[in-house]
Amino acid sequence: MDTVERRPFYLYSKPQITRNFEAYRDALEGLNSIIGYAIKANNNLKILEHLRKLGCGAVLVSGNELRLALRAGFDPTRCIFNGNGKLLEDLVLAAQEGVFVNVDSEFDLDNIVAAARIAGRKVNVLLRINPDVDPQVHPYVATGNKNSKFGIRNEKLQWFLDSAKAHPDELKLVGAHCHLGSTITKVDIFRDAAVLMVNYIDQIRAQGFEIDYLNIGGGLGIDYYHTGAVLPTPRDLIDTVRELVLSRNVNLIIEPGRSLIANTCCLVNRVTGVKTNGTKNFVVIDGSMAELIRPSLYGAYQHIELVSPSPPDAEVSTFDVVGPVCESADFLGKDRELPTPDRGTGLVVHDAGAYCMSMASTYNLKMRPPEYWVEEDGSVAKIRHGETFEDHIRYFEGL
Ligand SMILES: *Cc1c(COP(=O)(O)O)cnc(C)c1O
Numbered sequence: 001m002d003t004v005e006r007r008p009f010y011l012y013s014k015p016q017i018t019r020n021f022e023a024y025r026d027a028l029e030g031l032n033s034i035i036g037y038a039i040k041a042n043n044n045l046k047i048l049e050h051l052r053k054l055g056c057g058a059v060l061v062s063g064n065e066l067r068l069a070l071r072a073g074f075d076p077t078r079c080i081f082n083g084n085g086k087l088l089e090d091l092v093l094a095a096q097e098g099v100f101v102n103v104d105s106e107f108d109l110d111n112i113v114a115a116a117r118i119a120g121r122k123v124n125v126l127l128r129i130n131p132d133v134d135p136q137v138h139p140y141v142a143t144g145n146k147n148s149k150f151g152i153r154n155e156k157l158q159w160f161l162d163s164a165k166a167h168p169d170e171l172k173l174v175g176a177h178c179h180l181g182s183t184i185t186k187v188d189i190f191r192d193a194a195v196l197m198v199n200y201i202d203q204i205r206a207q208g209f210e211i212d213y214l215n216i217g218g219g220l221g222i223d224y225y226h227t228g229a230v231l232p233t234p235r236d237l238i239d240t241v242r243e244l245v246l247s248r249n250v251n252l253i254i255e256p257g258r259s260l261i262a263n264t265c266c267l268v269n270r271v272t273g274v275k276t277n278g279t280k281n282f283v284v285i286d287g288s289m290a291e292l293i294r295p296s297l298y299g300a301y302q303h304i305e306l307v308s309p310s311p312p313d314a315e316v317s318t319f320d321v322v323g324p325v326c327e328s329a330d331f332l333g334k335d336r337e338l339p340t341p342d343r344g345t346g347l348v349v350h351d352a353g354a355y356c357m358s359m360a361s362t363y364n365l366k367m368r369p370p371e372y373w374v375e376e377d378g379s380v381a382k383i384r385h386g387e388t389f390e391d392h393i394r395y396f397e398g399l
Contacts (some may be wrong), residue, residue: 001268001307005370005386008269008287010357012373012383014050016264021054021251023255027235031245031252035257036080038257039065041354044371045260046383059218059255064089066099080215080253082128082179084108084150084329091115093339102128102350104151106203109163109171122322125164126175126203126215131196135189135219138298144180144193144217146178151178157200161207161334175213175250176200181222182258187232187240194241198248209398215253222262224351226303227238234259258354265353267292267369268307269332271345272324284340286348288323289330290366292349293357297331306344310339321347325364336373340345365392 001007005257021258024035036059037051043065048058049072058069069079072180076097081090084104093099103109105123116123130151135142152160164173178193192349195218223231234256245252269287276282294300304321316338321333332349359366365378370386 003380004268004372007268007369008285008291009369010265010291010371010385011268011283011380012047012265012353012371013263014373014375015031017050017261018054020050020260020264021056024234024254024260025055026237027238027241028232028252028254031242032250033113033252033254034078034080034172036078036215036253038255038378039069039072039142040358041257042261042356042358043068044357048074051260053178054379056260057396059075060099061095061320061352063087066090066093066097067093070097071096075291080126080177080255082177086111088115091123092118093190095119095121097125100124100174100213101127101255102126103160104128106156106159106163109160111246113167113170116167117157121171122172124172124174126159126177126213126241127152127160127173127198127200128179129151129157129200130176131178131180131193131197132194133189135184136186137221138181138300139179140298141182142180142205143182144178147170154200160377161204164209166208173204173209173211174213174215175215175253176204177213177215179217179255180219181257182219183224184219185221187236190219190237191240191244194244197243201248212251213253214248214250215240215255218255218259220256221261222259222351224262224303225336226350258353262354264352265356266348267332267349267352267356269347271341271343273343274319274340281317283321283341283347285323287332287349287369288325288364288366289327289332290323290325290363291360292332292352292358293330293361294355295334296327297359302333302352303350304336304338304349305350306338306341307348310341314339316340319348325366332336362387362392367392 038059079099269285367387371384
């Protein structure tokens, strides 16, 4: 805390990233597969380079994520471009680079055909089928149920197959895709979806398509609560679909984001002070919803601890842990039992590797924080500079 550029800051464990990757790699032994890391979970370039060296492909949701993946050295033929509103110019880039593209709707298919013509290259596509399986998660991160904005209506499957047949120069249908949601903690849900998906694959093959890929998306949850609950592992997830994958002789694509990166990081803050209003006690820290919005956005729980052992006589109370941002939604944790911290005490928010820095904003001109990781030998290295006030002023230069 004393040697970093400033607080708050994100602190990752590089060896933990490696271990998380290896858990998937080992679970997938005996299957032909692509582990596509979902870049939207965390787009730090150093982390991307590390995951690429370990053997990941990449899952992308924008042209800039594709550009970043290329910068990080990812093999574009192991990348998958997703999204319900992909832009034509981004699809052209995807077509030029030869990445897999998931077809999300009728208009999306039109745009992919147009992009293939502009790029002069046939695009390998997967159909993103909405399996209508309830992932039993917060509605903001549920994507595979009937009323979601993602994927094609499965009763429209024939229309998409006919369209693919009608565009043999632009499209090659190579697989089927689904993504159910995020923070899923029951692997039965993946199995239910995989059963439906292999049936779709049978139907699609019956019409003469040679499709080789089943993409079951990402979404595996992690132990945010730290209560010792036993959660499904990557091996549990893969084992529940293994026989289905082998029975249809397909390559399995998985798209983990959170389960590769969330538990490798914490946000390190400093306590600015403690106050009481009405019936509530507050620990006010320097970090906020600007750096880490998940609690404010989803009511998500992230485990919070003080960094140093508290004196034995410290009074334990129930606190809301809040930032300095001018919103009552600005909290990192509610109703936490903590020893009353002194000013300047370190306070960490755990499991902050996924959808934290990548969702950070500069609200209240809290510039995005620096990032560090602990290397294999225990040394600490900076992996991203903090953004500065000067960076902000640059947007107005020359106007
Ligand atoms: C967000 C997303 C993922 C990654 O989800 P996690 O819950 O982070 O594993 C994978 N695939 C698609 C299509 C996504 O939108």
